[in-house]
Amino acid sequence: xxxxxTRKELSxxxxxDVAAKAIRRAGYRGVGVxxxxxxxxxxxGGFYAHFDSRDALVVEAMTRAGEENIASxxxxxxxxxxxxxxxxxxxxxxxxxxxxxxxxxDGCVIAALSSEMTRQxxxxxxxxxxxxxxxxALVHSALPxxxxxxxxxxxxxxxxxxxxxxxxxxxxxxxxxxxxxRHALIDRHPLATRP
Amino acid sequence: xxxxxTRKELSxxxxxDVAAKAIRRAGYRGVGVxxxxxxxxxxxGGFYAHFDSRDALVVEAMTRAGEENIASxxxxxxxxxxxxxxxxxxxxxxxxxxxxxxxxxDGCVIAALSSEMTRQxxxxxxxxxxxxxxxxALVHSALPxxxxxxxxxxxxxxxxxxxxxxxxxxxxxxxxxxxxxRHALIDRHPLATRP
DNA sequence: TGTACATCAGTGAACGCGCGTTCACTGATGTAC
DNA sequence: TGTACATCAGTGAACGCGCGTTCACTGATGTAC
Numbered sequence: 001x002x003x004x005x006t007r008k009e010l011s012x013x014x015x016x017d018v019a020a021k022a023i024r025r026a027g028y029r030g031v032g033v034x035x036x037x038x039x040x041x042x043x044x045g046g047f048y049a050h051f052d053s054r055d056a057l058v059v060e061a062m063t064r065a066g067e068e069n070i071a072s073x074x075x076x077x078x079x080x081x082x083x084x085x086x087x088x089x090x091x092x093x094x095x096x097x098x099x100x101x102x103x104x105x106d107g108c109v110i111a112a113l114s115s116e117m118t119r120q121x122x123x124x125x126x127x128x129x130x131x132x133x134x135x136x137a138l139v140h141s142a143l144p145x146x147x148x149x150x151x152x153x154x155x156x157x158x159x160x161x162x163x164x165x166x167x168x169x170x171x172x173x174x175x176x177x178x179x180x181x182r183h184a185l186i187d188r189h190p191l192a193t194r195p
Numbered sequence: 196x197x198x199x200x201t202r203k204e205l206s207x208x209x210x211x212d213v214a215a216k217a218i219r220r221a222g223y224r225g226v227g228v229x230x231x232x233x234x235x236x237x238x239x240g241g242f243y244a245h246f247d248s249r250d251a252l253v254v255e256a257m258t259r260a261g262e263e264n265i266a267s268x269x270x271x272x273x274x275x276x277x278x279x280x281x282x283x284x285x286x287x288x289x290x291x292x293x294x295x296x297x298x299x300x301d302g303c304v305i306a307a308l309s310s311e312m313t314r315q316x317x318x319x320x321x322x323x324x325x326x327x328x329x330x331x332a333l334v335h336s337a338l339p340x341x342x343x344x345x346x347x348x349x350x351x352x353x354x355x356x357x358x359x360x361x362x363x364x365x366x367x368x369x370x371x372x373x374x375x376x377r378h379a380l381i382d383r384h385p386l387a388t389r390p
Numbered sequence: 391t392g393t394a395c396a397t398c399a400g401t402g403a404a405c406g407c408g409c410g411t412t413c414a415c416t417g418a419t420g421t422a423c
Numbered sequence: 424t425g426t427a428c429a430t431c432a433g434t435g436a437a438c439g440c441g442c443g444t445t446c447a448c449t450g451a452t453g454t455a456c
Contacts (some may be wrong), residue, residue, distance in 0.1 A: 043402065161353055180349055201431090228411085240436085400448105402447075405443105421427100
């Protein structure tokens with residue numbers, strides 16, 4: 001029995017949504033409190049009625065972005081599974097898709113932020129660790145039964161690294177790198193062909 | 196016939212050296228001009244006699260850091276080759292070594308900055324691309340003859356991604372992820388066992 | 391149903407701080423004769 | 424070798440701007456009776 005959200009809860013959710021996109025687009029320090037509030041249709045003065053600090057928002061934004069990623073990947077994997085492909089194939093092809101290279105804002109929060117994670121305050125770093133663990137768990141769930149967690153870690157590292165390098169190179173070079181990585185993971189991976 | 200460096204050239208090199216460490220430790224925007232100059236034994240006012248802008252320093256710092264990385268990895272690979280191991284093994288074991296996880300400041304400039312690269316000004320992004328290309332070339336040179344560049348791209352992505360995730364997880368979880376990735380690359384890679 | 395008041399949610403000005411950049415100036419180094 | 428002057432390299436104060444945070448205030452929403 002969930003009550004309908006209050007006016008404040010709606011605003012809160014809107015701010016977090018905006019921030020979840022902003023940190024992926026511009027990085028941890030790329031967008032200011034005032035800009036986020038403005039994009040959420042509010043003024044910056046009200047910010048501290050919602051969050052103790054900017055970092056508190058960043059933590060919520062990471063959670064939100066990460067959960068979005070997981071939900072979206074899970075959905076795609078299930079849909080693909082219904083069509084007859086393997087889960088692993090669906091995961092790799094979705095994560096290393098061209099659209100993911102271009103659309104950072106809606107993409108993987110880990111790929112968007114990983115090289116900055118160790119430089120954040122403890123609360124933020126802790127949430128970052130949770131995000132990595134969740135992503136590894138998702139990859140694990142897409143591997144055939146019998147694969148262990150460490151296998152999922154390597155696959156995750158490869159996908160995250162490839163997406164970042166592809167984004168940096170951009171254009172055709174980036175697309176080529178993505179294609180090569182898809183190929184290496186799907187066609188050469190010892191577990192990929194098992195159901 | 197190289198002349199001995201002028202006083203100014205020595206200062207310039209010192210500033211770039213400091214910045215090359217600073218951007219890897221703290222990120223593109225993590226350390227200010229004043230701090231860098233101070234660490235180089237100077238005051239901030241003299242900065243613009245050396246560089247047109249902060250970004251101009253960042254470009255030189257990336258070049259410096261990247262060249263250091265290449266020189267250091269090349270040396271380790273050659274030394275290991277003399278002892279009888281394969282180049283590829285030496286590369287992977289060095290790059291994915293625990294020391295590299297801890298010591299960001301002296302480590303791979305790509306792993307330290309990759310998720311921020313697409314957000315930089317054009318000059319900086321262009322140098323970032325050059326760094327990625329050089330790293331891929333280095334990895335390529337460590338693969339057995341016959342491997343092509345695209346193979347090197349995938350290995351590079353895997354190593355960069357693994358180092359970042361390991362740093363984020365930290366401690367034992369980070370070490371374990373590194374170990375797993377070394378294992379996956381060295382023992383399972385189709386090209387790894389060829390001379 | 392209507393009025394009176396309390397609480398809620400958001401406003402907008404202001405503060406303090408850090409940072410990139412500029413600039414007039416100074417002491418050191420190098421050159422001309 | 425010594426003096427006079429120009430150039431070089433660096434100093435330190437100041438400017439302007441953006442950003443996180445605070446706070447007194449206001450209009451809207453909800454509650455009591």
